[in-house]
Amino acid sequence: MRRVLFSAVVLAVFQALWPGLAAAQYVGVSKCRPCHLAQTKSWEETRMAKAFELLKPGVAVDAKRTHNLDPNKDYTSDPNCLSCHATGYGQPGGFVSAAKTPALAGVQCEVCHGPGAGYLKPNMMSLQNKEYKRKDLVAAGMVIPSAQVCQSCHNEKSAFFQPFDYEARKRQGTHVHQPLKYPHE
Ligand code: HEC
Ligand code: HEC
Ligand code: HEC
Ligand code: HEC
Numbered sequence: 001m002r003r004v005l006f007s008a009v010v011l012a013v014f015q016a017l018w019p020g021l022a023a024a025q026y027v028g029v030s031k032c033r034p035c036h037l038a039q040t041k042s043w044e045e046t047r048m049a050k051a052f053e054l055l056k057p058g059v060a061v062d063a064k065r066t067h068n069l070d071p072n073k074d075y076t077s078d079p080n081c082l083s084c085h086a087t088g089y090g091q092p093g094g095f096v097s098a099a100k101t102p103a104l105a106g107v108q109c110e111v112c113h114g115p116g117a118g119y120l121k122p123n124m125m126s127l128q129n130k131e132y133k134r135k136d137l138v139a140a141g142m143v144i145p146s147a148q149v150c151q152s153c154h155n156e157k158s159a160f161f162q163p164f165d166y167e168a169r170k171r172q173g174t175h176v177h178q179p180l181k182y183p184h185e
Contacts, residue, residue, distance in 0.1 A: 025093035025115035025141070028103035032116065035127070036109075043109070043175035051085045052076070052098075052105035067159040084153040087111050107153070112174065114143035134184040145174075 033040040043049055054060050055075040064071040075081045076098050079090075087108040088094020093115060095104040110116055118141030119125050125132055125142070134142075143149060147166035154164040 025091065025117045026088040026095075026104055026110050027116040027120060028087070028110075029108045030103060031120065032109045038178060039175040040109075042173075046173060046175065048107035048174070051107045055081050055085055063160065069159065084158060088115060091115070093117065112143065112145045112149055114141045118142070130182045132184060 029040060029043075055078070057072050057074045061071040069075075082089040082095060084107075086095035086106065087104040087110055089096075095101050098105060119137040121140070122128055124137055124140055134144075138144065147164075150166060150169065151164060154169070155161060
């Protein structure tokens with residue numbers, strides 16, 4: 001116990017001294033929304049946005065039954081489900097529980113684009129710096145979506161896995177797409 005307390009104190013001091021290094025890495029969709037309204041509104045309509053709901057008892061009853069899951073069980077705190085049905089579960093600043101981090105439920109922006117705390121800075125992705133260099137943001141943790149990113153969840157560890165064709169699924173939808181206006185090379 002003392003050891004745990006000691007580590008907690010060390011961590012708190014560490015975070016105070018180097019906030020950029022140790023502070024929360026995931027910021028949640030509400031931070032992306034104002035600057036990316038079209039993408040956010042259309043994402044909200046997708047099943048991935050609502051993926052946390054599937055873990056609640058009484059939801060997706062038939063699908064759970066056919067895959068030997070108990071439809072009356074509450075899976076919302078089951079580590080075996082959260083890595084794919086929440087944002088950043090088990091990672092620094094990511095989803096912890098529905099009570100502590102309700103704003104990180106579901107498959108949000110940062111799952112596919114990387115945790116925002118690193119690249120949402122005035123000298124990075126911001127209204128003052130619309131012509132940011134993409135390589136600077138990638139160095140700060142922005143992720144360029146790829147088949148590998150999707151397959152971290154769309155794989156056989158999921159009872160509901162269906163063969164995953166990246167191009168086809170991309171077309172099926174993550175959100176609407178608008179061409180970028182500014183150069184970033
Ligand atoms: C203060 C405004 C602002 C906020 C907040 C913001 N963005 Fe951006 N974002 C921009 C601007 C400006 C661009 C460049 C747009 C352009 O070129 O048309 C951009 C571009 C992007 C791109 C394109 C990346 C590329 O390939 O260059 C992605 C993806 C993105 N934002 C995701 C996010 C996510 C995810 C969040 C929340 C974690 C977020 N943004 C929050 C302003 C913002
Ligand atoms: C490795 C990632 C992963 C894990 C772990 C995981 N899921 Fe999923 N789950 C997915 C993906 C991806 C889909 C969508 C599959 C598709 O449509 O291709 C999905 C779909 C579902 C569905 C919807 C099925 C339907 O057809 O309506 C339910 C319900 C579900 N998962 C519940 C759970 C529960 C409960 C757990 C934990 C016991 C869990 N999942 C663990 C990735 C995962
Ligand atoms: C964090 C885990 C995770 C990642 C990463 C992920 N997905 Fe999913 N995806 C899910 C889950 C869970 C579902 C099931 C939702 C449901 O069935 O209701 C799903 C469902 C979908 C669906 C069906 C949605 C619909 O509205 O019909 C599409 C399309 C999809 N994913 C595409 C992608 C693509 C493309 C990527 C990568 C760019 C990706 N996914 C990355 C977890 C993930
Ligand atoms: C399941 C994965 C996934 C999620 C979740 C997701 N995106 Fe994307 N996003 C993509 C893919 C894939 C692209 C297109 C990359 C390409 O062109 O190859 C993209 C492109 C973008 C772009 C570039 C401009 C455009 O419209 O294509 C922006 C901005 C963006 N996303 C913002 C967001 C925001 C904000 C959210 C949350 C509300 C979000 N994304 C959620 C996968 C995702």
